[in-house]
Amino acid sequence: MNTMNPTITKEADHQEVEAVAPVREQPEETIIEEGKTVGEPFADNAKFKLRDVNVSYGDTRAIKNISLDVAKNEVIAFIGPSGCGKSTFLRCLNRMNDSIEICKVTGSLQLDDQDIYDRRRDVVELRARVGMVFQKPNPFPKSIYDNVAYGPRIHGLANRKSDLDDIVENSLRKAGLWGEVKDRLDATATGMSGGQQQRLCIARAIAVSPEVILMDEPCSALDPIATARVEELMAEMSESYTIVIVTHSMQQAARVSNRTAYFHLGHLVEVNETNKVFTSPEHELTESYITGRFG
Numbered sequence: 001m002n003t004m005n006p007t008i009t010k011e012a013d014h015q016e017v018e019a020v021a022p023v024r025e026q027p028e029e030t031i032i033e034e035g036k037t038v039g040e041p042f043a044d045n046a047k048f049k050l051r052d053v054n055v056s057y058g059d060t061r062a063i064k065n066i067s068l069d070v071a072k073n074e075v076i077a078f079i080g081p082s083g084c085g086k087s088t089f090l091r092c093l094n095r096m097n098d099s100i101e102i103c104k105v106t107g108s109l110q111l112d113d114q115d116i117y118d119r120r121r122d123v124v125e126l127r128a129r130v131g132m133v134f135q136k137p138n139p140f141p142k143s144i145y146d147n148v149a150y151g152p153r154i155h156g157l158a159n160r161k162s163d164l165d166d167i168v169e170n171s172l173r174k175a176g177l178w179g180e181v182k183d184r185l186d187a188t189a190t191g192m193s194g195g196q197q198q199r200l201c202i203a204r205a206i207a208v209s210p211e212v213i214l215m216d217e218p219c220s221a222l223d224p225i226a227t228a229r230v231e232e233l234m235a236e237m238s239e240s241y242t243i244v245i246v247t248h249s250m251q252q253a254a255r256v257s258n259r260t261a262y263f264h265l266g267h268l269v270e271v272n273e274t275n276k277v278f279t280s281p282e283h284e285l286t287e288s289y290i291t292g293r294f295g
């Protein structure tokens, strides 16, 4: 870990980030010590142990020496201005960055004390354990039933049709969708409303019995009613799953999460109980962001 000899980074240096995603009234005088996060980034019952994580796209550093634990069965929200690295960091947790050729991830990333980036690791199995829900609902152009049954089929989770039927029904129930679709399971999923499609994608993730669900701005394409439904669902799901959510909405982070992590230009500035982050943040950058001074 680099905290013994932290690199001092002046934030005005990072033109490449600002060029892509302009951040208003960046407090330029604020110095962030690389690898130094204020608050409570570590947990006793860690599901993920992430240490000294760096991510680059070619020559551009997007994640700068971040260390964080994600606790079992917590809901942790990643917030911060556009381009600060929230999605990049989230995608490390189930190796979704693997498909980006110029993306290089270094550091120690462990799930249940096992290296996520071990060469021998089966990435398909990893992504079944660590499921993902994306910003835009992305159901397959198949029936509602087949969308949910797809994962269990390829992972061999059901031997008989009746087992598969049970998995589909249970997953749709957990996603709060069963009542709305039980009479039209053969209808095509792309004909559903956006909110229903997103809950279908959650059902699809749940169907392979994941331990963790990563959510990358899951409500940004939804109206307020559909958003409220997904947030209710997250509260129910948090009893069974560890949830990591990237959100642009501070209100959403405040409503759904136990802990909040504030990212800034690739640094993890602060991690604390959500209530503390929004009522008495420790770092001046967190305070500036949550009070709307920039971002």
Ligand SMILES: Nc1ncnc2c1ncn2[C@@H]1O[C@H](COP(=O)(O)OP(=O)(O)OP(=O)(O)O)[C@@H](O)[C@H]1O
Binding pocket: 016, 017, 020, 021, 057, 062, 080, 081, 082, 083, 084, 085, 086, 087, 088, 089, 100
């Ligand atoms: N595929 C990619 N290739 C090159 N650079 C990328 C790629 N994806 C992200 N980046 C860069 O990495 C940095 C972090 O981006 P990232 O999308 O992780 O930020 P974010 O905080 O999730 O942003 P937003 O809130 O706008 O979604 C940005 O400078 C971005 O331009």
